[in-house]
Amino acid sequence: MLMRSRSFTVTAGGDRSMSLERSWAWAACAVAGAALVGSVVFGCGEDGPTEPQAASLPELFGEQLFRADGSPVGVGILNNTPLIGIYFADPGCPACAGFTPMLVSAYDQLREEGRPFEIVLVTLGITDASMFDFMADSGMSWLAVSPQSSRPVALSQRYNIRWIPTLVIIDGAGGTIS
Numbered sequence: 001m002l003m004r005s006r007s008f009t010v011t012a013g014g015d016r017s018m019s020l021e022r023s024w025a026w027a028a029c030a031v032a033g034a035a036l037v038g039s040v041v042f043g044c045g046e047d048g049p050t051e052p053q054a055a056s057l058p059e060l061f062g063e064q065l066f067r068a069d070g071s072p073v074g075v076g077i078l079n080n081t082p083l084i085g086i087y088f089a090d091p092g093c094p095a096c097a098g099f100t101p102m103l104v105s106a107y108d109q110l111r112e113e114g115r116p117f118e119i120v121l122v123t124l125g126i127t128d129a130s131m132f133d134f135m136a137d138s139g140m141s142w143l144a145v146s147p148q149s150s151r152p153v154a155l156s157q158r159y160n161i162r163w164i165p166t167l168v169i170i171d172g173a174g175g176t177i178s
Contacts, residue, residue: 054175068135085119091134
């Protein structure tokens with residue numbers, strides 16, 4: 001298998017930065033590792049997510065998702081996306097403030113390479129406007145479920161979310177990967 005490597009810089013806030021050698025394998029590991037670090041180091045709770053039966057994307061997210069600028073898009077935009085991250089986070093969560101920049105960086109690198117990966121943000125108890133501000137302020141260029149809908153609660157229950165941030169990875173058929 002031929003793997004292409006490329007150097008890039010990750011800035012972790014302030015004036016700290018580091019150069020890393022990366023490839024597709026590194027980026028995939030970075031997303032998974034960041035999820036693990038975020039849940040173990042930053043998160044709080046006793047139990048992790050459970051693995052429910054696969055469900056269609058409209059069953060999971062409803063028919064409409066939103067971009068950070070507030071524009072609505074149909075859930076069909078996720079069709080043919082083999083990997084989808086469901087990111088449970090909140091703008092007032094200090095742990096999310098630590099994890100989100102790592103996830104944004106990994107996501108942006110995957111998108112730059114043209115890798116078919118998407119993230120859907122799930123937040124609870126805030127307004128749509130607050131969610132859009134959170135997405136814009138954090139540099140999230142991915143999609144989101146309206147916190148005003150019933151979907152965030154249903155998704156949190158479905159995956160037994162006990163803490164944030166939590167990143168659940170599903171396949172394009174709605175089956176849980178991690």
